[in-house]
Amino acid sequence: MFTRTDDKISTRQTAIFITDSVLGAGILTLPRSVIETAQTPDVWLSVIVGGFIVLMVALVMVKLSQQFPNHTVYQYAKRIVGTIPGGMLSVCLIIYFIVIAGFEVRVFAEVTMYYLLEGTPIWAIVIPFIWVGAYICLGGINSIARVFQIIFPISILILVLSYFLSIRLFDIDNLRPVLSEGLLPVFKGLKSSVLVFTGCEVIMILVAHMQHPERAVKATFAGIGIPFVLYLMTIVVVIGGMSIDSVMNSTWPTIDLLRSFEIAGLIFERFEFPFLVIWMMQLFCNFTSFYYNASLGISQVFGVRLLPVIFGLIPAIFITALLPERINEVFKLGDTIGRMGIAIFFLVPVLLSVIFLFRKKVLKQHV
Amino acid sequence: MITLWTFITSNLPDWKMCAQALISMMIAIGIYFFNKYLRLIVAKKNAPIQKKENGDEHPAKSNLSVDYDENLNAIKQVISSNSDVHFREFQITDIQARATLIFVDGMQNEELISEHVMKILMSDTEKDITGINPLALSAYLLENVLPVCEAYEAADLRDLNQSVLKGCTALLIEGMPSALLIHASNMKSRAINEPSSEALLRGPRIGFTEVLSENTSMLRRQGFSDDLEINRYEVGARIKRKLVIAYMKEIVNQDLLQEVRDRIEKINIDFVAESGYVEQLIEDDYLSPFQQTQNTERPDRVINSLLEGRIAILLDGTPFALIVPVTFGMLLQSPEDYYDRWLPGTFLRMLRFFAAFLALMAPALYISFISFHPGLIPTELAITIIETRQGVPFPSLIEVLILEISIEILREAGIRLPKPIGPAMGIVGGLIIGEAAVQAGIVSPFLVIVVAVTAISSFSIPVYSAGITLRILRFGGMLCAAVLGMFGTILFFLFICGHLSKLKSFGVPYVTPLSPVRFSDWKDLFVRAPLPLMKKRPKMMKTQDKNRLS
Numbered sequence: 001m002f003t004r005t006d007d008k009i010s011t012r013q014t015a016i017f018i019t020d021s022v023l024g025a026g027i028l029t030l031p032r033s034v035i036e037t038a039q040t041p042d043v044w045l046s047v048i049v050g051g052f053i054v055l056m057v058a059l060v061m062v063k064l065s066q067q068f069p070n071h072t073v074y075q076y077a078k079r080i081v082g083t084i085p086g087g088m089l090s091v092c093l094i095i096y097f098i099v100i101a102g103f104e105v106r107v108f109a110e111v112t113m114y115y116l117l118e119g120t121p122i123w124a125i126v127i128p129f130i131w132v133g134a135y136i137c138l139g140g141i142n143s144i145a146r147v148f149q150i151i152f153p154i155s156i157l158i159l160v161l162s163y164f165l166s167i168r169l170f171d172i173d174n175l176r177p178v179l180s181e182g183l184l185p186v187f188k189g190l191k192s193s194v195l196v197f198t199g200c201e202v203i204m205i206l207v208a209h210m211q212h213p214e215r216a217v218k219a220t221f222a223g224i225g226i227p228f229v230l231y232l233m234t235i236v237v238v239i240g241g242m243s244i245d246s247v248m249n250s251t252w253p254t255i256d257l258l259r260s261f262e263i264a265g266l267i268f269e270r271f272e273f274p275f276l277v278i279w280m281m282q283l284f285c286n287f288t289s290f291y292y293n294a295s296l297g298i299s300q301v302f303g304v305r306l307l308p309v310i311f312g313l314i315p316a317i318f319i320t321a322l323l324p325e326r327i328n329e330v331f332k333l334g335d336t337i338g339r340m341g342i343a344i345f346f347l348v349p350v351l352l353s354v355i356f357l358f359r360k361k362v363l364k365q366h367v
Numbered sequence: 368m369i370t371l372w373t374f375i376t377s378n379l380p381d382w383k384m385c386a387q388a389l390i391s392m393m394i395a396i397g398i399y400f401f402n403k404y405l406r407l408i409v410a411k412k413n414a415p416i417q418k419k420e421n422g423d424e425h426p427a428k429s430n431l432s433v434d435y436d437e438n439l440n441a442i443k444q445v446i447s448s449n450s451d452v453h454f455r456e457f458q459i460t461d462i463q464a465r466a467t468l469i470f471v472d473g474m475q476n477e478e479l480i481s482e483h484v485m486k487i488l489m490s491d492t493e494k495d496i497t498g499i500n501p502l503a504l505s506a507y508l509l510e511n512v513l514p515v516c517e518a519y520e521a522a523d524l525r526d527l528n529q530s531v532l533k534g535c536t537a538l539l540i541e542g543m544p545s546a547l548l549i550h551a552s553n554m555k556s557r558a559i560n561e562p563s564s565e566a567l568l569r570g571p572r573i574g575f576t577e578v579l580s581e582n583t584s585m586l587r588r589q590g591f592s593d594d595l596e597i598n599r600y601e602v603g604a605r606i607k608r609k610l611v612i613a614y615m616k617e618i619v620n621q622d623l624l625q626e627v628r629d630r631i632e633k634i635n636i637d638f639v640a641e642s643g644y645v646e647q648l649i650e651d652d653y654l655s656p657f658q659q660t661q662n663t664e665r666p667d668r669v670i671n672s673l674l675e676g677r678i679a680i681l682l683d684g685t686p687f688a689l690i691v692p693v694t695f696g697m698l699l700q701s702p703e704d705y706y707d708r709w710l711p712g713t714f715l716r717m718l719r720f721f722a723a724f725l726a727l728m729a730p731a732l733y734i735s736f737i738s739f740h741p742g743l744i745p746t747e748l749a750i751t752i753i754e755t756r757q758g759v760p761f762p763s764l765i766e767v768l769i770l771e772i773s774i775e776i777l778r779e780a781g782i783r784l785p786k787p788i789g790p791a792m793g794i795v796g797g798l799i800i801g802e803a804a805v806q807a808g809i810v811s812p813f814l815v816i817v818v819a820v821t822a823i824s825s826f827s828i829p830v831y832s833a834g835i836t837l838r839i840l841r842f843g844g845m846l847c848a849a850v851l852g853m854f855g856t857i858l859f860f861l862f863i864c865g866h867l868s869k870l871k872s873f874g875v876p877y878v879t880p881l882s883p884v885r886f887s888d889w890k891d892l893f894v895r896a897p898l899p900l901m902k903k904r905p906k907m908m909k910t911q912d913k914n915r916l917s
Contacts (some may be wrong), residue, residue: 012884112854116740125854127391132858134395136865146868147861149882273743280857311396315388322384 008211013145018223024286026196031238038189046189051228054197061349065207073204074300097294102320155278169241195338435541464541474534517550562664574664579683606638609683659872661690676908692873698833712895726825731844739852758808764849
């Protein structure tokens with residue numbers, strides 16, 4: 001057929017999909033949250049270690065998903081552990097996705113209200129945002145992947161450019177001394193640094209939609225590698241440019257960093273504006289990815305059509321986004337998501353893999 | 368999990384939030400069903416009506432008889448009520464038989480008929496043909512007497528009438544049970560001009576005309592290839608028109624070809640007046656602001672597209688050919704890009720992409736910066752702009768709308784104006800209104816710059832209809848910016864991205880090669896790579912023959 005009717009995405013699209021699911025709010029929140037827990041400039045080590053841990057778990061997810069071609073985690077979880085436990089796991093995953101989508105919207109709205117639209121009622125920001133997300137989700141995974149592909153190069157270019165320009169503030173002394181307090185704070189920081197990689201759970205769904213599932217490992221490496229590098233850049237640039245003390249006192253350190261220098265001779269003296277624009281687009285991608293994956297999950301677990309689910313999730317996400325009343329509660333929600341994320345992150349793939357292997361190797365069952 | 372639960376219970380949503388949530392869902396569902404309804408009514412209307420298969424439509428064939436008067440009367444009965452059908456009766460000297468020439472005034476070739484038909488038949492050649500059987504007379508005339516290239520025999524009365532109305536000249540001879548049709552129509556057509564909608568500095572100066580046969584011959588004359596195939600169709604229920612599709616048979620994707628054929632066969636309308644009708648009847652999504660076929664007057668553009676694996680649709684009676692499928696990149700390409708060297712071509716392409724962005728976004732960005740985020744532009748610039756805006760009594764949206772709408776009116780008026788007045792009116796309209804509006808304090812001078820740049824940018828787009836699309840969307844962007852500032856503008860941009868990535872033209876994603884990414888096709892997107900590098904045909908067309916160089 002000339003027209004592609006199957007819902008398949010290419011390897012490159014998968015990599016971008018994963019990147020766009022992982023790279024989101026963390027660009028703004030990572031430096032502060034990780035420094036608050038670790039209290040040393042060594043947190044970049046936490047990001048590196050965290051990245052590797054996440055990559056390992058992601059590989060487990062891929063390997064597991066590859067055992068069930070054309071099946072998403074919602075479908076194969078039932079086959080591995082039975083309908084009801086599998087369904088419960090899937091529901092956990094779905095709730096997790098919905099909450100994280102709501103969290104993304106809320107962070108988005110907070111940043112928008114703080115920097116761009118002071119005094120605008122929050123629903124006026126949240127509702128159109130969800131609508132556009134729903135519009136794109138209605139097109140299915142293919143059109144989501146295509147939108148990501150359009151936005152991805154723009155955002156990466158501006159992100160790297162902004163960081164590059166902020167090098168002028170970079171002071172290597174802010175990152176020193178290395179490991180002055182030993183390795184313990186580094187591991188403490190892991191909690192936050194693993195959190196920024198939440199979202200890579202989508203791999204368990206994407207593998208089923210890949211045109212060449214055998215290349216999923218490659219896509220995962222790229223899809224986690226790109227945000228890994230960007231997060232590492234973020235943390236190094238922000239700490240190097242601001243020192244940990246001022247990072248801890250700022251709500252959105254990355255934006256504050258970009259606000260703190262001016263470039264004469266360009267249209268934009270400060271790079272905060274283009275950065276905000278691409279960050280908003282990136283967050284939108286992030287949100288759309290979770291929105292779609294949650295909808296797909298509900299539709300597959302409960303056997304309903306995708307379309308009413310997408311519409312039904314609009315109020316769910318809206319309420320989740322507006323539940324926290326103050327920004328501190330938003331961050332608290334973020335931490336909760338992190339804990340929940342780590343639980344799901346390890347629980348679902350590892351548990352499923354262990355049971356799968358046990359049934360296959362020990363009980364010699366055909367799953 | 369437990370912390371999350373306590374968190375949720377301690378923060379139960381109040382009724383206002385729930386109401387907002389429900390309303391937001393209701394509106395979304397409403398929009399969805401409205402959209403679906405709009406599509407449905409058109410899909411229903413456009414569905415091909417099952418043609419009646421009974422004999423009413425094709426009356427039984429009635430052949431001409433041997434009786435000359437009876438034949439003549441039968442023909443006259445049907446078509447002589449048309450005042451432009453002429454009957455010219457004369458005597459054929461050699462066989463002493465009466466004869467009649469039937470033709471439509473203005474469609475016959477006067478010279479050919481009188482020189483090669485009447486003169487020969489009426490002159491006394493002293494040949495002895497009286498012995499010829501009247502039944503074999505027609506064959507004899509065709510073979511031995513009439514020096515006419517296109518002539519054939521017709522025995523069916525209905526065929527005969529139709530052929531006469533189409534422009535053939537019929538010759539009816541006493542005693543002959545059939546008529547001779549002399550295909551000598553001499554339609555007046557205009558001279559081949561340079562296409563006015565797509566003028567180029569460098570490149571052939573030839574454009575399509577209104578006559579289909581001339582247009583197809585122009586395609587053939589681009590160079591010889593036995594690959595070029597031209598298939599004919601007839602469209603229109605009441606008034607039939609010729610339509611051809613042209614493609615390179617060893618390049619084109621067969622599924623695509625079949626899809627185009629199917630869609631053309633589904634065309635069901637009284638009369639296809641222009642290729643725009645065809646375009647609207649075969650397009651994928653009629654609610655999209657973006658065109659899904661490309662129209663062009665240039666044969667060189669058509670032949671280049673055919674070589675990329677696309678298909679051209681040409682209609683009789685219009686100089687505009689359609690090229691399908693179309694992608695977004697094509698709308699910003701001009702044939703000149705290929706004729707010039709690659710560096711200027713690349714430069715112009717990038718310029719056009721930038722211009723398209725400006726044409727779409729500049730007023731929206733202006734509004735969001737001025738009304739919402741003056742702090743985001745450099746302080747000195749912001750102060751300058753705000754100073755010039757001090758006397759302006761309107762919010763920036765109204766200010767922009769005033770100027771944008773007057774520019775649009777001016778542009779529309781410019782098309783109607785007689786040629787000698789046009790430029791003068793442009794100056795009066797553009798310069799004087801702009802200047803006076805600034806002096807009167809209705810708009811700020813900075814806005815005049817923005818609107819002028821926007822207008823010029825939208826003219827720099829090589830495909831006129833694509834320019835209109837961007838102009839319409841610009842107003843949408845302005846509204847979004849007026850409501851939600853930069854956030855609205857970004858949402859608008861994301862929405863357009865979402866729409867474009869869903870849109871397909873004959874199964875080809877509209878924004879490919881940008882998305883889905885096909886890097887090998889990028890050689891002909893933002894840049895125009897040197898010709899030796901463009902060895903492959905566009906991947907997106909999934910052509911049979913992938914290489915341009917043999």
